[in-house]
Structures are given as structure tokens and as C-alpha cells.
Amino acid sequence: MPATPEVRLYRGADIAPWLDDVARLRLAVFRDWPYLYEGDVAYERDYLAAYAHSPDSVFVLALDAGRVVGASTGLPLADDGEAFSAPFRAAGMPVVQVFYFGESVLLPAYRGRGLGHAFFDRRETHARALGRFRWTAFCAVDRADDDPRRPAGHRGNDAFWRKRGYVRQPGMAMRLAWNEAARGEVEHALTFWLRDWKEEAA
Secondary structure (H helix, E strand, O other): OOOOOEEEEEEHHHHHHHHHHHHHHHHHHOOOOOOOEOOOHHHHHHHHHHHHHOOOOEEEEEEEOOEEEEEEEEEEHHHOOHHHHHHHHHOOOOHHHEEEEEEEEEOHHHOOOOHHHHHHHHHHHHHHHOOOOOEEEEEEEOOOOOOOOOOOOOOOOHHHHHHOOOEEEEEEEEEEEEEEOOOEEEEEEEEEEEEEHHHHHO
């Protein structure tokens, strides 16, 4: 079994040296269910550019002997693309009060060691320390329960996210297209999950 990785947090401009490592990890992990993403380096560069340009972005990295084996990202939603913020505007929510979590990706050999909680803990602490966000949010791809490509015994993350205080928002979704393995470019629906820190504090 590999050693337990070291978890480090990088902010703003300090994430720049790690962009390629996170891009490679995304390509490796998102190839599997439920994203089935056929990697595109050009897209990865464009996607991560928003994080590189945001002074309040965060990368939480899991490192094994200096190699990135896990990554979790976040940035103010107002610093991300319009496609991500549009559902919040449509719902009448102030985008400037939302901190968006991009992804948590971890190589299979390192799963089951509490790193998922560490990723959320570090990002939430970072967002709350900035002092201007009411919500933390992320989105997850919607897949049919009877999709024949679903691996046998696969367990989703819904229970984990709910224990972290996140609530799925039916009808609050965005659509993104990406190249899916063996199918080409396909448009997908992704539904948002929110944690309301003001409501919890009341």
C-alpha cells in the first residue's frame, strides 16, 4: 500500500506551478465512471486558466514523495465562467457570495484514507476565512441509475456530500459538453449542491 500522502494548500498565484499536475490528474481520474471523459489537453488549459487568474483560488493537493496523487480545487464563483454562474443568477442568488468547488480527484490507490474529508475541510476553511461567502457549492454529473456502463458495485458520493452539509438542488443545473469515451462529444447535465453557512449559523 502506498504511503499516506502529505496534504498541502496553495492559494492564488502559488497554484501556477501545479497546473499541469492537476490537469494530468483530471485526465486520469475523469476517464472513469461517472464522467467517462476522453481527455483534451487544450480544454484542461482553458478550464484551469480561471484558477490561475483568480487571487482567491485554492488548490489542496495530496502529495506522495512530491508526486500529485490527489487534488481539490476552488475559487470564487464570480471568477469562473458564465456557464457556472448562470444557474445562480437565474435563481436570484448573489454570485459574489458563492465559493465554488471545482473538483476532488484522487488516484484509486489512495482512496479510503480520509483524504476526501481533508479536501473539503481545507477548502471550506479557506472560503470562510475570506469572509464574504454565504455558500460553498459544487456540481456533479447526472447519470441514470440503470445506465449499463455503471460499474458493478459502484457507490456514489451523495451520502458523503450530505454528511458534509450539502443539499442537492433539483432543477438548478448547468449543461456542459465533453468528449466521452467511445461516444464523442456529448452534452451532459450537472446538478448543483449547496451548503448555506448563514443558515447553519442562525
